[in-house]
Amino acid sequence: MSTAYQIVVCGSIVPDPLQTLEPVASPTGPALKNDMMLPAWLDPWAGHALYEAANLAKQHAGSKVTLVSLGPKAKLQQVMMTVGQKVPFELVALDGSASGFTEPAETAAALVEAIAALPGLDKSKLLVFGGWESASRGAGVTMQCIAERLGISDVFLGVDELKVQPDGALDILERIEAGKHQISRCAAPPAVLGWATGNLPEPKNNPQVGMVNMRAVMPALQKAKPVKVAADGVTFASVALPKQMRDTRIVKDASPDEIAREIVEWIKK
Amino acid sequence: METILFLAHTETEGTLAKPALEALGAAKNLNAALPGSTLVAGLLGGNTQPAANQIAACGATKFLAVTGADFAASRYASDAAAAEALCKAAGATIVVAAGTARFNRCLPGVAQRLNGRADTHVSGFSAADGRVAVNRWYYRQRMEGSLTRTQRPWVVLVDPGSQTTWSGAVGTAAIEAVAVTLPDSARRTTVTGHREPAADAQTIRPDAQLLFVAGAGWTKKQADGQTHVPEAAKLILDFLKLTRSSLGSSKSLVDLGGEGQAVLPFMTHLNQIGQTGATPRHPKGLSTCCHGEEPHTVGWRFINERRAISLDANCGWARGKADVLYVADAFQVMAKVNALLAQG
Numbered sequence: 001m002s003t004a005y006q007i008v009v010c011g012s013i014v015p016d017p018l019q020t021l022e023p024v025a026s027p028t029g030p031a032l033k034n035d036m037m038l039p040a041w042l043d044p045w046a047g048h049a050l051y052e053a054a055n056l057a058k059q060h061a062g063s064k065v066t067l068v069s070l071g072p073k074a075k076l077q078q079v080m081m082t083v084g085q086k087v088p089f090e091l092v093a094l095d096g097s098a099s100g101f102t103e104p105a106e107t108a109a110a111l112v113e114a115i116a117a118l119p120g121l122d123k124s125k126l127l128v129f130g131g132w133e134s135a136s137r138g139a140g141v142t143m144q145c146i147a148e149r150l151g152i153s154d155v156f157l158g159v160d161e162l163k164v165q166p167d168g169a170l171d172i173l174e175r176i177e178a179g180k181h182q183i184s185r186c187a188a189p190p191a192v193l194g195w196a197t198g199n200l201p202e203p204k205n206n207p208q209v210g211m212v213n214m215r216a217v218m219p220a221l222q223k224a225k226p227v228k229v230a231a232d233g234v235t236f237a238s239v240a241l242p243k244q245m246r247d248t249r250i251v252k253d254a255s256p257d258e259i260a261r262e263i264v265e266w267i268k269k
Numbered sequence: 270m271e272t273i274l275f276l277a278h279t280e281t282e283g284t285l286a287k288p289a290l291e292a293l294g295a296a297k298n299l300n301a302a303l304p305g306s307t308l309v310a311g312l313l314g315g316n317t318q319p320a321a322n323q324i325a326a327c328g329a330t331k332f333l334a335v336t337g338a339d340f341a342a343s344r345y346a347s348d349a350a351a352a353e354a355l356c357k358a359a360g361a362t363i364v365v366a367a368g369t370a371r372f373n374r375c376l377p378g379v380a381q382r383l384n385g386r387a388d389t390h391v392s393g394f395s396a397a398d399g400r401v402a403v404n405r406w407y408y409r410q411r412m413e414g415s416l417t418r419t420q421r422p423w424v425v426l427v428d429p430g431s432q433t434t435w436s437g438a439v440g441t442a443a444i445e446a447v448a449v450t451l452p453d454s455a456r457r458t459t460v461t462g463h464r465e466p467a468a469d470a471q472t473i474r475p476d477a478q479l480l481f482v483a484g485a486g487w488t489k490k491q492a493d494g495q496t497h498v499p500e501a502a503k504l505i506l507d508f509l510k511l512t513r514s515s516l517g518s519s520k521s522l523v524d525l526g527g528e529g530q531a532v533l534p535f536m537t538h539l540n541q542i543g544q545t546g547a548t549p550r551h552p553k554g555l556s557t558c559c560h561g562e563e564p565h566t567v568g569w570r571f572i573n574e575r576r577a578i579s580l581d582a583n584c585g586w587a588r589g590k591a592d593v594l595y596v597a598d599a600f601q602v603m604a605k606v607n608a609l610l611a612q613g
């Protein structure tokens with residue numbers, strides 16, 4: 001049995017992890033210093049979700065991948081230039097804050113409104129993907145809020161594998177404690193999956209895919225609806241960088257024997 | 270007045286694991302810091318009486334439980350239904366639970382269902398003048414925030430390893446059963462099993478004293494112009510066997526596997542530490558053949574004592590990220606370390 005899936009991937013952007021980040025106070029609560037100047041990336045686990053979605057769509061003829069992305073429009077555009085080269089998808093953009101200090105419940109509400117408005121939405125074919133946590137707020141909450149709002153009661157988090165069975169059931173591997181996976185079988189869509197790393201390497205840039213995507217991506221960005229996501233009800237008492245600098249003792253020119261002795265002593269302490 | 274619900278799922282034998290007892294420790298502290306607050310215990314699982322007995326002395330005014338075969342396995346729909354019923358039965362305004370894989374999955378959905386809010390990965394609490402604040406990290410452990418919120422119920426998922434466990438005498442607790450009838454829609458998913466590495470290949474040990482990190486250097490060409498991957502594998506596995514450490518990896522090392530290169534066969538993405546990996550908690554960490562770049566070292570946020578062995582005296586570890594950096598060949602050093610450890 002082959003199903004044509006409607007795969008909706010929820011994914012936004014985060015600052016390049018090689019950048020130094022610093023919190024600052026803003027009128028609307030905490031923010032990142034020079035936020036608009038920081039180069040942005042597709043949120044990594046959401047990226048894995050997108051690549052897994054594209055891979056699944058390729059195996060099931062007639063499937064379609066829609067990336068629903070909420071972030072500041074200018075930065076979304078910058079990131080889509082690269083992401084658009086990777087795999088085929090259609091973009092629905094929402095122009096709003098992608099800050100880690102916003103509420104996942106508010107983000108979810110905006111995303112669900114966009115998902116519900118997708119033309120021809122058919123729950124019996126619907127798989128909602130996203131990252132299991134963002135690299136911004138790192139909460140792992142948005143996907144469950146989306147599931148609840150869409151009335152989907154099959155939710156998986158920390159997914160590393162999805163295999164469609166001949167009868168259409170979905171076999172799903174989720175990360176649990178101590179390096180193990182739980183294996184579940186979900187009868188059929190709809191389901192919500194928060195992806196961990198999965199099994200696919202990042203796809204290479206493909207200019208042809210890029211050309212096709214860009215035709216629709218640019219108008220989608222122009223149409224991006226402004227949405228307000230904040231952190232209603234939340235008061236931050238402080239946001240601060242850790243005192244992380246250590247006074248590193250650098251040991252050069254010691255023999256492997258001496259170093260080994262010191263390490264073993266330290267381990268046993 | 271806050272009603273604090275300590276919420277826990279039981280393990281297969283019906284008892285509570287360490288993360289749950291840590292959450293109970295946090296709930297107790299909160300209860301003590303909030304005059305007039307009430308502590309209620311809520312349990313869910315295939316069997317809950319052993320857990321109730323285990324925490325009989327915790328001072329909860331009630332022990333509520335959703336019990337039965339339907340609630341034994343970790344499944345979103347049934348877990349959410351049970352947790353929702355327990356929150357309602359308790360009249361909870363604050364829910365304190367362990368951030369286990371099972372609860373991280375279902376409780377944010379329960380908060381949404383109850384018109385409340387959830388905070389995950391909470392690593393600290395404070396309460397002053399009747400106001401509760403929680404601490405959690407943002408941008409993958411780069412900055413720590415302290416926040417309060419007005420929404421209730423407020424579901425707080427406590428990061429395992431961050432709190433002191435509650436301990437007390439085992440007793441006999443009278444459970445008030447909370448009935449939950451699952452609709453068919455909550456049975457569309459069945460848990461069919463677990464996949465875990467063979468016992469000797471089980472390298473991730475959350476309770477280990479030491480995190481041992483292997484970086485991509487182990488698979489790179491060495492001074493003799495050759496790679497020495499089998500030797501690297503043996504040195505690492507021997508060390509793990511001798512110390513029962515937990516094994517972590519840099520991203521570069523696990524990614525090599527995905528690129529089809531012959532690498533350390535016992536390493537997977539689950540071992541990865543950092544920005545797109547794990548942030549485990551261990552008292553000590555030893556990094557080997559890893560450059561200590563920021564996207565890696567953010568995963569070391571909760572490793573207290575840190576040492577590194579790298580050939581590069583200018584690597585990231587040298588710049589305030591480790592307590593000690595040994596500029597040396599890890600192949601040579603680890604061979605000696607293993608020899609010393611084997612001597613006992």
Ligand SMILES: Cc1cc2nc3c(=O)[nH]c(=O)nc-3n(C[C@H](O)[C@H](O)[C@H](O)COP(=O)(O)OP(=O)(O)OC[C@H]3O[C@@H](n4cnc5c(N)ncnc54)[C@H](O)[C@@H]3O)c2cc1C
Pocket residue numbers: 017018041044483484485486487489491518519520521522541542543544545546547557558559560561562563564565566578579580581584597598599600
């Ligand atoms: C979006 C994004 C997310 C990322 N997420 C992560 C993440 O989660 N985790 C992560 O680790 N990285 C992450 N990275 C990658 C990170 O920036 C580094 O590229 C990576 O950590 C480098 O791995 P490494 O130090 O093992 O390898 P290398 O940079 O190749 O360093 C190898 C080191 O081994 C040393 N060496 C070689 N031989 C020996 C020897 N015999 N003895 C001692 N030392 C030796 C070398 O001197 C060198 O310092 C991410 C990057 C991006 C862009």
